[in-house]
Amino acid sequence: MNMNNDTRNNQNKKLDKRRIMVNIYQLGFALNEAVLFLDTHPSDPEAIEYYNQIKEKYNEAVNIYADYFGPLLASNVTSENYWMWVATPMPWEMED
Numbered sequence: 001m002n003m004n005n006d007t008r009n010n011q012n013k014k015l016d017k018r019r020i021m022v023n024i025y026q027l028g029f030a031l032n033e034a035v036l037f038l039d040t041h042p043s044d045p046e047a048i049e050y051y052n053q054i055k056e057k058y059n060e061a062v063n064i065y066a067d068y069f070g071p072l073l074a075s076n077v078t079s080e081n082y083w084m085w086v087a088t089p090m091p092w093e094m095e096d
Contacts, residue, residue, distance in 0.1 A: 016068075017065075017068075017069055020061060020064060020065045020068075020069075021065070023061050024058065024061045024062060024065060024072070027054060027057050027058040027061055028058060030054045030058075031051070031054045031055055031058050034047060034050055034051040034054055035051070038051060062076060063076065066078075070089070
């Protein structure tokens with residue numbers, strides 16, 4: 001029975017990891033689109049507010065991922081005693 005619980009926990013962890021990554025991809029896309037719009041409409045207050053909201057959500061999602069699965073960006077490395085950047089699997093190295 002313990003083996004089944006471990007397997008279930010691993011599957012849930014993989015699903016959570018994928019869910020967070022999908023969220024990061026979606027927010028990153030929205031962030032890039034907002035930047036492109038602001039390139040041609042730099043004084044649009046609604047676009048600026050949207051950009052700020054999406055940027056905050058994106059940063060939060062990246063930080064959540066880093067807390068649970070390791071850093072996605074070098075700027076998310078917080079370890080003082082060990083360089084984690086290369087110690088954890090990269091997002092494209094996800095287990096199936």
